[in-house]
Amino acid sequence: MFRNLIEISQLSKDDVFSLLNLANEYRIKMPRRFPDDIVVANLFYEDSTRTRVSFELAAKKLGLTVINLDIDKSSANKGETIEDTVANLEAMGISIFVIRHSKRDVIENLADTFKYVSFINAGSGAHAHPTQCLLDLLTILQFKGSFNNLSVAIVGDIKHSRVANSLLHGLKLMDVADIRLCSPKEFMPSKLPIGTYVEDINSALKDVDVIVTLRVQRERFDDSLTFSLNAYRTHYRIDDERIKLAKPNVIVMHPGPMNRGVEIASSVADGDKQCIFRQVDNGVFVRMAILSSVINFQQKLVSAT
Ligand code: NCD
Numbered sequence: 001m002f003r004n005l006i007e008i009s010q011l012s013k014d015d016v017f018s019l020l021n022l023a024n025e026y027r028i029k030m031p032r033r034f035p036d037d038i039v040v041a042n043l044f045y046e047d048s049t050r051t052r053v054s055f056e057l058a059a060k061k062l063g064l065t066v067i068n069l070d071i072d073k074s075s076a077n078k079g080e081t082i083e084d085t086v087a088n089l090e091a092m093g094i095s096i097f098v099i100r101h102s103k104r105d106v107i108e109n110l111a112d113t114f115k116y117v118s119f120i121n122a123g124s125g126a127h128a129h130p131t132q133c134l135l136d137l138l139t140i141l142q143f144k145g146s147f148n149n150l151s152v153a154i155v156g157d158i159k160h161s162r163v164a165n166s167l168l169h170g171l172k173l174m175d176v177a178d179i180r181l182c183s184p185k186e187f188m189p190s191k192l193p194i195g196t197y198v199e200d201i202n203s204a205l206k207d208v209d210v211i212v213t214l215r216v217q218r219e220r221f222d223d224s225l226t227f228s229l230n231a232y233r234t235h236y237r238i239d240d241e242r243i244k245l246a247k248p249n250v251i252v253m254h255p256g257p258m259n260r261g262v263e264i265a266s267s268v269a270d271g272d273k274q275c276i277f278r279q280v281d282n283g284v285f286v287r288m289a290i291l292s293s294v295i296n297f298q299q300k301l302v303s304a305t
Contacts, residue, residue, distance in 0.1 A: 004111045004119045005290055008130040008169045017171060018140045023282065024291035026061075031288070033063025036294055040096040040097060041067045042050045042091050045076070046124065047098055050132070050256050050280055051122050052054040055098045058287035062295075067094065073290055086110055090117055098122050100144045118208060118294045126160045126220055131290060132255055133166035135283040137174060139275055140210055142282070147171075153204045153246075154195070156214030156263050158186045163255045164214060168194040180204045184232065186225055201236055205235070205245040208272045213238050213264045221234040229262065239265035 002010070011019075023032075040059045044052050058064045067089075076085065088096060096118045099107050104125040111119045125130045137147075144150060153172060157231070158164045158181055171179050172194045179195035182204030187199055198204040207213065208261070216232065243250060252264075252273045260266045268274060 001293050001300065003294065003297050003301075004270045005122075005294070006108050006111060006119065006121050007128045008133045008166045008173070011130075011173070011176075013173050016134065016137065016170070017025075019109045019286065019289045019293065020141060022292070023134075023285040026285045026288050027282075028059065031292065036065050037093070037248055038096070038295060039065045039067060039092075039162045039233065040098060040291065041094045041096045042057055042068060042098045043069050043071065043082075043085070044050045044100045045071050045082070046100045046102050048122070050283060051100065052196045054280070054283040055120075055122065055131075055287050055291075058291055059259055059286050061284070062288055062291055064096075064291070064295075070286055072132065082106060086114055088119075088247070090114060091151065095298060096120065096291065097176075099124075099261070103184055104128075120290060120294065122158050123162055126162050126217075127165060129162040129255075130286055131283070132163050133170040133285040134290070135279055136163075136167050136212070136253060136255070137170050138251060138286055140251075142287060143275060144209060147174040147176050150176050150210060151180070151208040151247075152212065153178055153182055153198075153208045154212045154214065155182045155204065155238060155268060158183050159187045159189050160217040164212075167212065171195075172257070178208075180208070183236065186227065191229040201242060202245055205242055208246045208250060210251055210253065211238060211243065211246060211256075213258075214260055215257060233262060235303065237261075237263060237265060238268050240267050240285065241272070242267060251262070253279055 056066050100122040102125055104127040105121050107121045107124050122128055143225055154164050180198045181195045182201055183196050239255045254276045258264055
């Protein structure tokens with residue numbers, strides 16, 4: 001149980017296993033529904049398809065009421081701060097805020113300011129995406145049975161990827177020993193606290209159990225970054241030839257949205273090694289588990305006062 005989910009590093013290994021187990025239970029049997037006067041607001045200040053719909057479905061499956069604020073048509077366009085937006089929605093009784101924002105610290109700051117509601121990070125800048133990390137871990141666990149003795153290669157634009165950043169922390173928490181990060185130098189973060197940098201894709205994929213492909217995130221490039229899409233395709237695209245370097249039962253993951261033909265060949269995206277749609281499916285159950293943990297925390301707090 002937790003009030004907010006801001007970063008994966010706030011969770012212990014046991015917390016993660018409890019959430020994954022709960023998500024797996026929800027896959028098999030729908031839980032009891034919560035009262036519909038508990039309201040979740042989806043505030044997405046950046047584009048989203050999967051994460052937003054997944055949170056909405058998860059909330060509805062739990063019996064909650066969901067408000068999707070259309071940020072492009074909201075008072076944010078009239079200069080209202082995100083703090084004022086949250087304060088107004090809180091005044092209407094909304095108690096859970098699912099937020100995606102381009103700035104790293106916005107969600108954490110909101111959680112410090114508003115003490116009686118909950119915040120769930122649905123993606124903060126290039127920094128964190130904890131719910132994606134949990135659905136990625138659940139997918140790996142389902143296909144591989146455990147995290148022991150796994151080799152995982154994360155390939156692509158790691159520098160700009162909140163998915164990679166959170167997953168690295170998640171894999172470390174699960175004691176995954178062999179974590180390889182593969183990208184051209186310009187896509188590597190300056191500091192690498194977790195994993196081993198392997199520039200050459202053939203070495204990075206050799207005998208791995210899991211390949212995680214990442215989109216080239218042009219919207220986060222700074223002006224100094226020079227980049228050739230053709231060179232990237234040639235050296236880093238995951239295609240049928242390259243996945244033969246991995247273990248025969250390798251799984252290929254992608255958080256979406258995919259740029260087919262760039263970081264992943266269509267034949268792999270549609271092939272028998274991909275588990276991309278399982279990731280999406282798991283996302284709903286993981287987010288149900290997160291929402292119910294947050295609500296249980298809030299209900300316990302109310303009953304204690
Ligand atoms: C990612 C994101 O927005 O961080 N997608 C997602 O949430 N499933 C990855 C991306 O945009 O490439």
